Amino acid sequence: MAENPIIVEILEKLNHFIKRKGLRRTPQRDEIVALIFSKDEHFTADELYDRVRKNNSSASRATLYRTLGLLEEAGLLHEIDLGGDQKTYDPNFVDSPSHNHLICIDCGKVVEFEDDNIEILNDCITRRMGFRPAKQSIRIEACCETLRSKGVCQDLIQARLASKKIHKK
């Protein structure tokens, strides 16, 4: 896991940030970072804590929340709005700094996408309103066309199966 090039890259960036702020590198933080960036999946603090426990990491919930805050501050992790009650984090902004999210109403699947045209258009609109663009996020809710036309959507089936697995705590 530690030899994963993405994780190595993130750890380097984080440690650079940490040094600049006079903070310290710790194994707990490194473990959490490795877990976050070993997948490209979105996650909640709770889901991440599950992975922490399954990987026999010693990190506590408190450290996990503190590390999430640090990563956000360093710009390595973004909070995204998937509309749930828990905050959702997206680890993919290091690779794709300006991607957006489409959320399937039918199955809940989240599709990431980038589009230069939208990017440029938003930029123009922002300037016309007298502002200097800093960050933009587009969130699209949509229905699965496959489901509608063929009556079946593999993602929906998986989502239903997954929902049976959900048992909090």
Place this chain on the structure above:
Amino acid sequence: MAENPIIVEILEKLNHFIKRKGLRRTPQRDEIVALIFSKDEHFTADELYDRVRKNNSSASRATLYRTLGLLEEAGLLHEIDLGGDQKTYDPNFVDSPSHNHLICIDCGKVVEFEDDNIEILNDCITRRMGFRPAKQSIRIEACCETLRSKGVCQDLIQARLASKKIHKK
């Protein structure tokens, strides 16, 4: 206040919704609805409760939260993502069903805007990904150009004054 045409319109729609669901009309709900739609400002549950109290409405916090849920379910009120820890509600979707939000990083001011081009472009992108568009929201964070060029921004000054007023509870 009750003679405000917008409020009358909303109340009509809500009562239609209420009847369809076999629910009942109550003065508390009417009061809360009137307060929400008498301004076009975004608000949190807490801010709304302040207004409820100042207007000598008898509605309790519980009823307020229950009414917010009802209005959302009826599609008359939308939750928007302004990035705070409390949920923010936007009462302007009845008048402008597809508007978006620009949030000024400098002063926190929120500007609503609509743009057909973006609307159409997002629609195309969504279809190309195999989905049927349902809802889209764009959230832009930007810096105030007036502040940058003239060194002053009236909104920023107001925001700083307002922040001094914040005393929870």
Place this chain on the structure above:
DNA sequence: GTTATTGCAAATGATTTGCACAAGG
């Protein structure tokens, strides 16, 4: 050594909920 970090448990704070009473229809 000095100061940041950790884990724990307790605190916080927005939102939700159970329940007994009130009140629409």
Place this chain on the structure above:
DNA sequence: CCTTGTGCAAATCATTTGCAATAAC
């Protein structure tokens, strides 16, 4: 009447925080 709505106070539950012990550097 019968059922839904309300207010209250208590419960939830994700997240934050104080503190004493621990570990970077």
